[in-house]
Amino acid sequence: MSLYEWDLVMPARWVGAANYRALVSTEFWEVVTNTVKYSVGVVVLSQTLGLGLAVLLNDRTRLGALLQASIFSSYVVSWVAVSLLWIWLLDPQYGLVAYLLRLVGLRGVNWLGDHRWALWTLVLVTVWKTVGYPMVIYLAGLQAIPGDLYEAAALDGAGGWQRFRHITWPLLTPTTLFLMVTLTITSFQGFDIVKIMTQGGPVTATMIYVYYIYEQAFQYFKLGKASAAVVLFFIGIVALTFAQWLAFRRRVHYTT
Amino acid sequence: MRHALAVLMIAGFLGTAWGAAGPAAAQGPVVAQFWYSFGGTNREVTEAHIKRFNESQSKYKIEGTFQGDYFEALAKIRAAAATKTAPAAFHVIGEAIPQLAASGLFESLEPYAKGANGANLEDYLPGQTQHTYFDYLGKPAAPLMALPFFRSTPILYYNADMLSAKGVKVPATWAELRDAAAKLTVREGSETKTYGFEVPVDWWFWYALLHEAGGSLLTPDGKKAAFRDKGTEALQFWVDLVNKDKTMKRPPGKDYNAWTVTNTDFINGRAAMIFTSTAFLNYMTENAKFKLGTAFLPGKVKQAVPTGGTFFVIARDAPPAQKEAGWAFIKWMTEPAQTISLSKATGYMPIRASAVNSPEMQAFYKQNPNYKTAIDQLRTAQRFPYTPALIEIQREVIQPNLEAAVLGIKTAAEIMQAAEAKANEILAKQQ
Numbered sequence: 001m002s003l004y005e006w007d008l009v010m011p012a013r014w015v016g017a018a019n020y021r022a023l024v025s026t027e028f029w030e031v032v033t034n035t036v037k038y039s040v041g042v043v044v045l046s047q048t049l050g051l052g053l054a055v056l057l058n059d060r061t062r063l064g065a066l067l068q069a070s071i072f073s074s075y076v077v078s079w080v081a082v083s084l085l086w087i088w089l090l091d092p093q094y095g096l097v098a099y100l101l102r103l104v105g106l107r108g109v110n111w112l113g114d115h116r117w118a119l120w121t122l123v124l125v126t127v128w129k130t131v132g133y134p135m136v137i138y139l140a141g142l143q144a145i146p147g148d149l150y151e152a153a154a155l156d157g158a159g160g161w162q163r164f165r166h167i168t169w170p171l172l173t174p175t176t177l178f179l180m181v182t183l184t185i186t187s188f189q190g191f192d193i194v195k196i197m198t199q200g201g202p203v204t205a206t207m208i209y210v211y212y213i214y215e216q217a218f219q220y221f222k223l224g225k226a227s228a229a230v231v232l233f234f235i236g237i238v239a240l241t242f243a244q245w246l247a248f249r250r251r252v253h254y255t256t
Numbered sequence: 257m258r259h260a261l262a263v264l265m266i267a268g269f270l271g272t273a274w275g276a277a278g279p280a281a282a283q284g285p286v287v288a289q290f291w292y293s294f295g296g297t298n299r300e301v302t303e304a305h306i307k308r309f310n311e312s313q314s315k316y317k318i319e320g321t322f323q324g325d326y327f328e329a330l331a332k333i334r335a336a337a338a339t340k341t342a343p344a345a346f347h348v349i350g351e352a353i354p355q356l357a358a359s360g361l362f363e364s365l366e367p368y369a370k371g372a373n374g375a376n377l378e379d380y381l382p383g384q385t386q387h388t389y390f391d392y393l394g395k396p397a398a399p400l401m402a403l404p405f406f407r408s409t410p411i412l413y414y415n416a417d418m419l420s421a422k423g424v425k426v427p428a429t430w431a432e433l434r435d436a437a438a439k440l441t442v443r444e445g446s447e448t449k450t451y452g453f454e455v456p457v458d459w460w461f462w463y464a465l466l467h468e469a470g471g472s473l474l475t476p477d478g479k480k481a482a483f484r485d486k487g488t489e490a491l492q493f494w495v496d497l498v499n500k501d502k503t504m505k506r507p508p509g510k511d512y513n514a515w516t517v518t519n520t521d522f523i524n525g526r527a528a529m530i531f532t533s534t535a536f537l538n539y540m541t542e543n544a545k546f547k548l549g550t551a552f553l554p555g556k557v558k559q560a561v562p563t564g565g566t567f568f569v570i571a572r573d574a575p576p577a578q579k580e581a582g583w584a585f586i587k588w589m590t591e592p593a594q595t596i597s598l599s600k601a602t603g604y605m606p607i608r609a610s611a612v613n614s615p616e617m618q619a620f621y622k623q624n625p626n627y628k629t630a631i632d633q634l635r636t637a638q639r640f641p642y643t644p645a646l647i648e649i650q651r652e653v654i655q656p657n658l659e660a661a662v663l664g665i666k667t668a669a670e671i672m673q674a675a676e677a678k679a680n681e682i683l684a685k686q687q
Contacts, residue, residue: 007334007359008331008334008335008337008338009334009337009338009356009359009360009361010359093447093448093526102447107446110508112508113506113508114663115663115665198508198509198510199509199510199511199513200510201508201509201510201659202508202659202663203656203657203659203660203663203665218328218331219327219331219651220651220652221331221334
């Protein structure tokens, strides 16, 4: 399919590598950059926050369980609902966020309408929605760490931060690697949030990969070009996953 | 025992399959699909009329399905055409007709119009029909493929209470619009509470401004782009209103998302004047808590508007019985009685001269003068060039790039220059 030009109505026409050439000479690189920015933002922020929340809420109290559940609840709600909700919260004229900022004397920005901020706004909304996932995975990881390691460290006089740095963090590295890989792959597949909130705009500020494929295929009817983009996407993700694994496998510690 | 159960189940499945494929449902009306793209009020009106058609005769039964907005529906039509499951009847925006016609998607309506259940094409209003929508660029007219469905022009909606409170006259020129917007904008500190003016930064309105500035999209033979200078002037007008005067709000969102924001802002009193389609007139009249006024779009060198809305078409690949059903439906929908009730319920224009001149409509217009604006404005309607490149120029060259000027990312001149080059590229491929 990527070697043809097809608009769904006329029969497909062989064009060889023309679609690939067309891709690399247009806004394709901006799309890739946007996707990488979005992914890095989401992965770094949600993993860090997820870890922090897991450490904070790693107790067996009922309040802890309640907080864990409420944080995780946004993960299971539909993207469409979350996107619509945040469109209203972020409205620069009548949104709640703008209102709260005005209360403390700050002026909000046009979160979704300013091409400098739009992508980061999407990152923040995505993190808000998905932070429950790394939190829950880290919680499982934390609970797998044998408690006697902490006791031994405490007996040797290690403080909270040292215990984290020398016990918790190294023993969480398998979890961290797992989350890094899965969150990267999931963030690369971001679509719903763009479709509902910005449709790739303003201009191409929030045009991320999967939405770009959708637009080429179903708005511009360039199925060949869209297929070429899909092929490149597949190659890119496989390569990235392999690279991540290579880079970190030596830093991963297992308790056995 | 389990073996026997399995055999029984298989027999049961086979039985039902055989039973269903048995005597074909040849009795009863011919069922045909009609795909439409309206939500909200206009969807209810469409569905009500489908029901009325089905009840008015027993030969055909039309089933209507909502398919998303015009552009989403276009994608679905193409996908359906590829699998030969296109609906018998659907509607498309005018700009898409040349390209879809070139792809062989449409059934020619000429034999139907002249046939037994024919249509009185003379009675259709000039400006509404396929032949008056398009400029055939000196070439022979394309065959009749489309009947007007819901047709519209952009109009100026204004909050009459706000205008009279500030003593502002309804603007008739660009300069007056600029003044009026400045007077009507209300600011509180750094926050703009009310914008004087709002309009989606969108192809349709740009097309109006282009012609109001005295320009045109293509050369008379349709071979080259001609919009660079006047197109820049048009775009620059918006750029100045948004960034210099700060009296116009650019509604966020692509395509119809921005239109929805514009309507909502106007209803909520956040914008004093807007341009949008007469199609929303009913919605505005019902929801505005202020006195609603409508007027022609302000002109510059002249007054000019594009027409919009959609045309009924029939899919060439549908089975003949369904095509006949589709034709009966669309012909019925364009009859004076229906076009009157459709227009009164929505704000779209009636498409028949006899409908406009009927006592019913004349009385209605006396009572609801806002509904007359679009019909009166029809005399300033501009045609679209009949070329398959038209929809590409709209969707790929103009529509996605207008925003960048208003956001200050590129200048209007740069955008129009790049657009002209790209449009010429597309046109060259057509030759």
